[in-house]
Amino acid sequence: MTKFYFDVRDVFRAPRLALSAKKILLQFMGLLVGYLGYLVFTYLAFLSSGSSFSETWEYRGLFPFGDFLFTEWYSWLIFIFGCLIALICWLLASTMVAKVTYEQLKGDDFYSSKEAFRFLKKHFAPAFLSPLSMLAFIAFLIICGIIVGLLGKIPYLGELGIGIFYLIPLFAAALCLAYVIFIFFVSLLLAPAVVATLKEDTFETIVQIFSTVWNQAWRYFVYTGLVGLMSKLGIFIFGYFSFRAVQFIHLSCGVFMKDKLTDITEQALSYITIPERFLDYFSNIFAGLNFRFHLPEIGPGIYLNWSGEISAFLIAISLIFIIFMVLSYGLAIISTGQTVTYIILRKKKDDDDLLKRKTETEEEEERREISEIPPEAEEEKEKA
Incomplete structure (x- = not known):
């Protein structure tokens, strides 16, 4: 088992783990x-709103x-549904990563992705229903406020x-709403860790x-702030x-391909319509510091033959995979x-x-041993 100090020193292990x-x-x-779900439903939202596929x-x-x-x-509903799919996929993936990390810290360095997925199938609901339940409660309180506003129109x-009721219950309910909204955003980060370690409902x-x-x-907020800084630094270094x-x-490839490779790459970049501010954020080490690597500008693309277009599209997909990695x-x-x-x-x-607590492997072995004990031995053990 990994030596643990149970203080801030352990937080700095996150990038290595x-x-x-x-x-x-x-x-x-x-x-x-999550991205594919978001992409499909966002395009459906644009199509349902009257935009053509080619225009989008x-x-x-x-x-x-x-x-x-x-x-x-209804276009907004379709779009929101796509965003929820992306959010749920992120929460589920984070739960599996948290589970692998937890088992590793307990000493099981060989806990596999397959086992993490098996764990997720049993405990997937709390990972995303916890934040979504809070979101539903937030929506309920907001709707109640709207209803109170309608009643307030009565002469x-x-x-x-x-x-009369401004202080209690209106202010009290609004204060509760503000706190629940705050906890909702915390739950997006913390819920996967809680599910992975406790296996609760x-x-x-x-x-x-x-x-x-x-x-x-x-x-919590100091540790989370440190984790956020390390995450940003890790993205910058890996991205560089x-x-x-x-x-x-x-x-290397451009030694002989020369302008052909340049044209294909330029066309590939035209497919990656990521907002410039997003790219600037991740290509700079920290906001306010001008220490960055300069990404190529994304242009409108150029005309290529059919093989060049296919190559450009495949390179664009590859670049997206690199960005996601x-x-x-x-x-x-x-x-x-x-x-x-x-x-x-x-x-x-x-x-x-x-x-x-026991690792998943130890718990599985214990369950197997119990199931292999003959009934006669169980009866003798109870009599003793």
Whole structure:
């Protein structure tokens, strides 16, 4: 079992623990599936809003981010559904990464992705229902506020009612709403770690999230801030080396291909319509510091023959995979860091050392041994 200090020193292990092909691949698959779901439903939203496929493809390409000027309400519903798919995929992938990290910290370095997926099939619901339950409660409180506003339009009685009940219950409910919204965003980070370590249901997961933030607030936010900084730094470093790797490909292959490779690459980049501010954020080490690697500008593309177009499209897909791989490392740092953070805070809060619990392998062996005990031996044991 890994030596654990149960303090801030353990948080700095997150980048090293996350630098694992297994964890990055799990996070990558969640990111990829979520992206595909988002892409499909966003295109459906644009189509249902009256935009043609060719128009949407021309202006938004493979990354339809920003300028969601939908003219129909159901288009917004389709778009929101796509966003929920992306969110759920991220939460599920984070849960698997958290589970692999937890088992590794308990001493099982060979806990596989297949076992993590098997665990997820049994405990997938709390991982995303915990945040979504809070979101539903937030929506309920907002709807209640709207109803109160409608009642306030009643002449005389409505105005008096607003004045009388402004402090209690309106202010109290609004204060509760603000706190629940805050915890909702925390749950997006912490819920996978709670599910992976405790294997609890949705209600208990929500209770643990509230309890952790309430009892260990300053530690949680300091540790999470450190994890966020390390995630940003990890993305920058991994992104830098990935960028240089792509440059090396073009330097070597461009010796003979020359302008042909340049044209294909330019056309490939035209498919990747990622907002410039997004690329600038990840190509710079930290906001406010001008320490960056300069990505090529994305242009409108150029005309190529059919083979060149196919090549450009395949290169665009490859570049998207590289971008997702870089982001997956950053997300893996967050998932790993949140798992480590929760293990520390659980010890501080309840004096419960989660690392002393049996690994999944040990639990499976124990269940197998119990099932192999003959009934006669069980009866003799009970009599004794």
